[in-house]
Amino acid sequence: MSQLFAETLKKLRLEKGLNQRQLAERLYVTRSSVNRWENGSRLPDAAMLFRLSEVLGVDINLLFTVAAESDSSPNVIMLDDNKIVLNGGLAILEDVIPTASVTGFTKPADALAYAKANRVSLAFLDIEMGRVSGLDVCRELLSINPRTNVVFLTAYPSYAFNAWETGASGFMLKPITAQAVQDQLKKLRYPFPLGGDDA
Template structure:
């Protein structure tokens, strides 16, 4: 059996040490690096091309969900197992196709089972499944509601608004919260379909009916549901790009 190259990413040294201690007795595993934050995780992944990443979610700078989105563009794409003290990120982990989601303190048997799942996923990975192409855009989201999980197609989203550490997806008269950053959504969504017009707002282009100016000369987007969205000064150039003015 070929040894799995494993990268650990956790900003808590004790948690990283515990994972190392759990992995050391296991056969056919090679720990190629330990990252202390999200940016370092991306850099080490590019350097070592791990097969498996054990990834914390709550880290300084780039969080684990954003790191997983970067890794999804790698070739070959590594398997990801989230290891976290928080259970509220499970839906976001599902969206980025994580192999498993382990709660701290990590149980040895659960970790072994998760690694076996990762091996199976890697064995069935198709050539070219992961790629670094900029054309790899988000096509769907999974959000929680009263009945469980609901799939939301990106093409159905009218607008996205920021609410602290969460983003609200608006589809008609309904909305759902997901755990993402505005920056990662702006990067991940197809720019031919979506445009960012404010630091806390992304809109589907064909949901915008027009633009007007207020008394101070600021652009205001007129939306398909009759509401309005002020355009941030930093994003006025997007209006000019859309309208040619």
């Protein structure tokens, strides 16, 4: 991976007076993601570069210039309008799927925009998000890429029947746990290698 990008990101973060955790919170990723970018073991994808440019107040062209090609890790997203639930879930997903590029969203429109720009292998979706239903987001994700595995997250078991009608791969009751995620990975409709390119 590119040490130039790692060094540039660390310099820009320090200039903004942010520690890794503070930057991670603003990006809706875990601190370990920022740490990986800064130690050169992983590069953020194009959509995350745009987020970084906004948070750090730098020209996106600078970040694209110093970033090498993104690695081949699968893209995994989590969408939940509760920031506490989202941050907790992201940490679990990164632990269970360490080779994946894990990105969180609180707004359905942002998650869908990301899916249009990046091939998403696995999406964990909250069902109740104000006026927007995770069931509808699932249908849109599958229209973008029919091979996206979707797992619904909810506190309400009564949604299970409607969830299956969308073409989702799985259904999990909150709170998200490492064991539940591991169980879902064994049941994916479109399995992908956890150590490399997705299918």
